[in-house]
Amino acid sequence: DSGVTQTPKHLITATGQRVTLRCSPRSGDLSVYWYQQSLDQGLQFLIQYYNGEERAKGNILERFSAQQFPDLHSELNLSSLELGDSALYFCASSPQQGSGNTIYFGEGSWLTVV
Amino acid sequence: GQQVMQIPQYQHVQEGEDFTTYCNSSTTLSNIQWYKQRPGGHPVFLIQLVKSGEVKKQKRLTFQFGEAKKNSSLHITATQTTDVGTYFCADTGFQKLVFGTGTRLLVSP
Numbered sequence: 001d002s003g004v005t006q007t008p009k010h011l012i013t014a015t016g017q018r019v020t021l022r023c024s025p026r027s028g029d030l031s032v033y034w035y036q037q038s039l040d041q042g043l044q045f046l047i048q049y050y051n052g053e054e055r056a057k058g059n060i061l062e063r064f065s066a067q068q069f070p071d072l073h074s075e076l077n078l079s080s081l082e083l084g085d086s087a088l089y090f091c092a093s094s095p096q097q098g099s100g101n102t103i104y105f106g107e108g109s110w111l112t113v114v
Numbered sequence: 115g116q117q118v119m120q121i122p123q124y125q126h127v128q129e130g131e132d133f134t135t136y137c138n139s140s141t142t143l144s145n146i147q148w149y150k151q152r153p154g155g156h157p158v159f160l161i162q163l164v165k166s167g168e169v170k171k172q173k174r175l176t177f178q179f180g181e182a183k184k185n186s187s188l189h190i191t192a193t194q195t196t197d198v199g200t201y202f203c204a205d206t207g208f209q210k211l212v213f214g215t216g217t218r219l220l221v222s223p
Contacts (some may be wrong), residue, residue, distance in 0.1 A: 002156070033210070043157065043202060043213040056210045090156060102147070103211065105156040 003027065004106035006091050012112045018079040021109045025072055025093030031055070032074040033094075033103060034066055038087040049074055050096075081113045116141050118205055118214040126220040133193050135217035137186040137203035145206040146179055146186045151216075152199040160188075162206070193221045 003026035013019055025032050034046040045058035049068035060066075063081075068074045078085060088108045094101040117140045127133055137146065145164045149157040161170055163179040163186060170177045176189045186203055198221050203214040 002158075035213075042215050043204075045210050045212065048210055058210060102159045102162070105158070107156055 002104040002106060004091055004093050004104050006089075006106035006109050008109055009107065010110045010112075012114060013081060015081055015083060015113055017081050017113075018077065019081065019111065021076040021078070021089050021091075021111070023074045023076070023091030023093075023106060025074070025091075026104055029093035029095050029104075030072065031094045031096060031101075031103075032068055032072070033092040034060075034074070034076050035090040035092065035105075036087050037090060037108070043090070046076070078111070083113050086111055086113045116205065116207065116212055118143075118203060118212055120201075120203060120214040120217050122217055123215065124218045124220075126222065127193050129195060129221055129223050130192050133190040133197070133219055135188050135201050135203075135219075137188075137214050139184050139205060141184070143179075143183045143186070143205045147204045147206060147211065148177055148186075148188055149202045149204060149213075150199050151202065155199075157202060190219075193219070195221050195223055197221055 005024040007022045030051045033048045036044045046060040047066050048056040052068050063079050066076045090108045092103040092105045094103040119138050147162045148160040151157045166183050167181045168179040174191045178187045200216045200218045202216045204211040
């Protein structure tokens with residue numbers, strides 16, 4: 001158990017819909033990262049937050065957005081869903097904002113768009 | 115943008131055989147981290163290499179960082195069925211980890 005909690009674990013939704021994935025980082029960790037893992041794309045970095053502020057952005061679509069709240073939990077919002085958005089979405093956390101720290105992954109949220 | 119490639123993409127070995135995955139970057143790597151993801155699981159941190167030419171060992175696993183910091187390798191001696199999974203390298207670039215494409219290892223008893 002990494003200490004990073006993600007909900008929901010599984011989600012099936014229709015194209016065009018909007019979903020929210022939630023992440024609670026490890027106790028004391030200020031940085032939260034979101035990654036997308038699909039079969040043919042490996043682990044793709046989406047976005048990072050540190051203590052409530054966006055710190056780095058990767059290949060995140062405009063239809064996707066995220067935020068980190070004062071209690072440090074984070075949410076990833078995916079809208080106008082397409083079939084290609086089906087993937088495993090990981091949240092990870094680390095104590096500091098530098099990527100040289102070890103990051104701890106949650107179990108992931110499986111999203112299936114039908 | 116930066117690309118971190120791993121080879122092979124997939125390897126199937128018999129238990130007891132050795133295994134090596136190679137990580138190559140188009141640009142100089144900052145530090146390199148290695149992760150293991152079991153089937154159906156999430157990536158788990160294994161180790162971080164910082165210095166050029168650095169070699170670290172964890173039991174049957176040997177990690178190496180290239181002299182020019184553009185490549186790294188993970189070698190497993192005498193694989194066991196518990197080694198099954200996908201091994202990822204990751205470059206600790208500014209503010210984010212850039213993951214390699216991964217090598218999936220299958221070990222047959």
